[in-house]
Every structure is written in structure tokens, then in C-alpha cells.
Amino acid sequence: MGYCSPSMDILVKTINESLGDLQSQFHAIALREYEDKKSAGISIVRNGTDDKVITMDISMKPVIGSRLY
Numbered sequence: 612m613g614y615c616s617p618s619m620d621i622l623v624k625t626i627n628e629s630l631g632d633l634q635s636q637f638h639a640i641a642l643r644e645y646e647d648k649k650s651a652g653i654s655i656v657r658n659g660t661d662d663k664v665i666t667m668d669i670s671m672k673p674v675i676g677s678r679l680y
Contacts, residue, residue: 616671
């Protein structure tokens, strides 16, 4: 079974959904698409002003040998 990274749209959507009630104040935007050896750039910005609150890099790599208990 091969590893398939989510698209940037799915990644941003997932982060936005994880904000829960904070979505009324903030939302995530993509700054940089990830590639094989390049992390994704994501920012959390304030609604209405788009002022950056948090900027992060997210690396997409397969998890090998993990187990759920």
C-alpha cells in the first residue's frame, strides 16, 4: 500500500476545521505548496484583516511502523 499525501486544499481545510470555535476569528491559508523535500507553508490569519497570527511549516512524510492502540 503506497503513501499518498493530502492536497494543499485538504491540508488547509483540515487545519481550518481544527480551529473549531476560533473559525469565527481566524482561518488558515497556504503560503507555500509542499514538494518532495520542501515543507508546506501555512499561516493562521485574522478574519477581515488577514493579519498573520501564526506561520508554520508542515512536512509531509509517511509514518512507517506506527500502531494504533
